[in-house]
Amino acid sequence: MNLIRSEWTKLRTVRSTWIAALSAVAAGVALSVLGATDLLSASPSDLPAGWDPTSASLKGFLFAQLIIGMLGALSVTPEFGTGMVGTSMVFVPSRSRLLAAKAAVVAAIGLAVGLVTTLLSFTVVQLMLKSAGLPAAGVADPGVAGALVGAALYLTLVALIGLAVGALARSATTSLAVLVGALLLVPALGPSLPGVLGDLFGRLWPITAGQSAYTVVPVDGMVAPVTGLIVLTLAAVGVSVAGHAVFRLRDV
Amino acid sequence: MKKLESRPPEGVEVKARGLTKRYGAKLAVDDLSFTARPGVVTGFLGPNGAGKSTTMRMLFGLSRPTAGTITIGGRRLTDLEDPARSVGALLDARAVHPHRTAADHLLAFTQAAGLDRSRVGEVLDLVGLTSAAGRRAGEFSLGMQQRLGIATALLGDPGVLVLDEPLNGLDPEGIRWMRTLMRDLARQGRTILFSSHLMSELELTADDVIVVGQGRLIAETTLARFVEDNTTQAVTVRAAAPDALARALSEAGVIFAMQPDSSFLVTGTDTSTVGKIAAAEGIALDELVRVRESLEDVFLRLTHDVTEYGSHTS
Incomplete structure (x- = not known):
């Protein structure tokens, strides 16, 4: 508990944490609203079959996830950048405990920021849809509450992946490059790879798979929500194990 | 939350035995053995690149020795139950987040060590930074950062203090303050080991000296003896x-x-x-x-000899 308190102090006492948290929420909600505006002039009959008002209200995740991933990375990279990690390791010689405390705090922040981003985006966009006379989703509708929880968990896992990437890369710029690749480029370009590879990346790239967690209506070519969350969780565990091994063994 | 007990701090020996660190083909620390005793100030002297910082990093478990050991009271840092109460470290005074205030920096480590947060104010007072508590560490001069580093090292009121170049960047008043502090802490029975690349910094501060060059031990003796033997x-x-x-x-x-x-x-x-x-x-x-001969000349001659020797044998 002492260690978690210490790591929370480290994060809350630098401005970058709050800037990242606020901009994740702001960018997430703003882009979700923007993504929904071009629907507003449509009539309900224009909407494709199987249109999902819940996932349609969370388009801002595309960018919010990147900031949340960086929030995770920034919980460790400045310590390497300044060398403060050395002092941390003198106070906490068990590097595993040190990293676990960071992970606990990052998960909590990721979950909080994820929940706020999700609920704000969902609420604002559903209000817009309703006022435009379009079908809107309500939290009480079947599957919607689960999708919203899935959305917040998705962002939490991305924050933890960011932390692991930060522990591996030890630099904020490298972490950003890796996260842009993993969160944006591969999901965008992967499906266009030829044959089996395209199919594999289109369905099972952990980020792509994880995004099924916040769908209510099943999407063709996407894994089921729970499967998606499991795939993303496994990926997060995988990079965390790698990040932990490097953090524990490498000289600083 | 633990309050610090008012027991006198227990100084224990810092002991290196056959300590070796190899980076690729380069031996940064070469079969180094020495002992720093409680109750005295031990100066760890060597030119830049002699392996002083590498030795200290191995002491703190930040890098792994290729061979040998370096221990605090016979135990490795990772085996200590309460590291913050046993040993305080000043590694690099600039190793602070530039946007975090001095008080918050100290608070994070106070919590990590499970100490009462009143320690933050106490150590700030001890190093004379009370008025700068709310300022960001990035705005500090190197001298103030050194003081913040010392404050961090003293948080757990440890019996052993290991300081890497603590006099670096201090103004004359700061140097005198740091010398007095180190001597006072040693007189309380603590073990003080501090590194320097300047003989002049040791002359008025250290009781014992450990001189290294090219990662090897050149001398381990009292300062008085060192002067007598080598001038x-x-x-x-x-x-x-x-x-x-x-x-x-x-x-x-x-x-x-x-x-x-x-x-x-x-x-x-x-x-x-x-x-x-x-x-x-x-x-x-x-x-x-x-x-x-001035001590500085002695030091340069001794470390130069090692360099010469090294280049002949390699």
Whole structure:
């Protein structure tokens, strides 16, 4: 508990944490609203079959996830950048405990920021849809509450992946490059790879798979929500194990 | 939350045995053995690149020795139950987040060590940074960062303090403050080990010295002994009749050299011997002075010899 308190102090006492948290929420909600505006002039009959008002209200995740991933990375990279990690390791010689405390705090922040981003985006966009006379989703509708929880968990896992990437890369710029690749480029370009590879990346790239967690209506070519969350969780565990091994063994 | 007990801090030995660190083909630390005792200030001296920081990083478990051990009271840092109460470290004064305030920086480590948060104010007061508590560490001068680093090292009131170049970047007042602090802490029974690449920084502070060059131990002794053993005795002597003096010196079999001002530099002997040689020949002396190499010169000569030796054997 002492260690978690210490790591929370480290994060809350630098401005970058709050800037990242606020901009994740702001960018997430703003882009979700923007993504929904071009629907507003449509009539309900224009909407494709199987249109999902819940996932349609969370388009801002595309960018919010990147900031949340960086929030995770920034919980460790400045310590390497300044060398403060050395002092941390003198106070906490068990590097595993040190990293676990960071992970606990990052998960909590990721979950909080994820929940706020999700609920704000969902609420604002559903209000817009309703006022435009379009079908809107309500939290009480079947599957919607689960999708919203899935959305917040998705962002939490991305924050933890960011932390692991930060522990591996030890630099904020490298972490950003890796996260842009993993969160944006591969999901965008992967499906266009030829044959089996395209199919594999289109369905099972952990980020792509994880995004099924916040769908209510099943999407063709996407894994089921729970499967998606499991795939993303496994990926997060995988990079965390790698990040932990490097953090524990490498000289600083 | 633990309050600090008012027990006197327990200094224990910091001991390196056969400590070796290899980076690729380069031996940064080469079979180094030494002991820093409780109750005294031990200076860890060597030119830049001699392996001082690498040695300290191995002490703190930040890098792994290729061979050998370095322990605190016989235990590795990772085996200590309460590391913050046992050892305080100043690694690099600039190793602070530039946007975090001094007080918040200290608070994070106070919590990590499970100490009462009142320690933050106490150590800030101790290092004279109370008025700067709310300022960001990035705005600090190097001297203030050194003080913040010392405050961090003292949080757990540890019995052993290991400080990497603590006098670096301090103004003369700061240097005097740090010297007094180290001496006071040692007098309380703590073990103080601090590194420096300047002999002059040690002269007024250290009781013991550990001198390293190229990762190897050159000397491990008390400062007084180190001075006595390594400063060569030399005498400058001048007479109105230099020729007669030269003859007398040469007959006495001492080593001497004529200097441009027609005085003689006599080595390997002392003033009284030279005086007697002159008196025996009835030569009146105008000048008879003992000269001593400065410690800085001794240090440079010793570490230079190691460099030479290293380049011959490699």
